[in-house]
Amino acid sequence: MKLYGFMLSPFVQRVLIAGRIKGNDIPVEPPPGGLSSGQFAAISPMRRIPVLEEADGWRVSESGAIVAYLDETLPGPPLLPADPRERALARQLTSIADTEIGAGLRHLMVFHVFGSCTDVSRRDYGRDQLARGLDALQRIGVGRWLWAAGALPSVADAVLIPLLALAELLEAHFDSGPILQGRPAIEDYWRRARISELGARTVAEMAPLVPMIMGRRSAAG
Ligand SMILES: N[C@@H](CCC(=O)N[C@@H](CS)C(=O)NCC(=O)O)C(=O)O
Incomplete structure (x- = not known):
């Protein structure tokens, strides 16, 4: 495969x-x-x-x-928690991550990283949408458990880790304002997730690519 x-x-x-x-x-x-x-x-x-x-x-x-x-x-641990309420939480987080956080980040990526859109209203809409999604994760209290939806990694972590890694990269490279800071539940979750084996590998794979794309863009004029 x-x-x-x-x-x-x-x-x-x-x-x-x-x-x-x-x-x-x-x-x-x-x-x-x-x-x-x-x-x-x-x-x-x-x-x-x-x-x-x-x-x-x-x-x-x-x-x-x-x-x-x-x-x-595939054999191996299931990607959804065994407990129906944790399973519901994993699906709830996945849905918010896709419809708000991922969608908001997409607007920011096309504006900041790919440069395929120069419309600041799209950037601002993306920021607001991202903020609404992150506020929801904060209200859910995502950092309350070891992993996003319970004691074991699940599909919710597979969805959230790359999105938070991308948000952190935007925060580091662009004037997109504080994204992750100021939301203690998310900070708690992300502090643990980004040094876990899964999180550290994702961050290491994604982090060099934003400066690389920006370098290619400025070389192309
Ligand atoms: N709903 C899709 C979204 C995938 C997606 O948006 N992929 C982006 C890259 S992050 C892409 O292929 N963009 C190319 C395009 O839209 O032309 C999924 O869950 O796989």
Whole structure:
């Protein structure tokens, strides 16, 4: 099995973390032909990464579908907690992370990192959306448990770790204002998660890529 994608994508990283929780290291390759190619459109209906490909050529896109497939097919610890209330919490966190935090970060990424949008209202909307999502995590009290939804790592950690790593990178590299600071529950969670084996590896894989992309952009003029 292999994954098509780029390591800066929080959706790619979520699949990698899910695989690692289950004891598998999934190899990553760039999308064939590039994201906007016809070749890739034949592989990924929305032309988005990640796409998982099995050895027999079977493929599936959308990180949520891929993570669920990994959980159902790979041996190793389950990606959802056994307790129904913790399971509900994992799904609640995943949903808020996708609809608010991930969506907000996407606006900030296109403005700050990829430079494909110069509309400051999009940046400001992204900041607000991100802040609303983080405020919700704070209210839920995400740092109350060892991992996001209980005593063991779950899909909620696979989703949150790359998003918080990306938020931290934006905080470090751009004038995006304090993102993670001032929310004690999130600070508690992130302090533990980012030095865990899963978190440290994700941060190490993502951190060099923002300065690299910025360097390429300024070299291109
Ligand atoms: N809902 C998708 C979102 C994936 C996604 O947004 N991937 C981004 C990279 S982080 C992408 O492929 N963007 C390319 C594009 O939209 O053209 C998932 O969960 O896999």
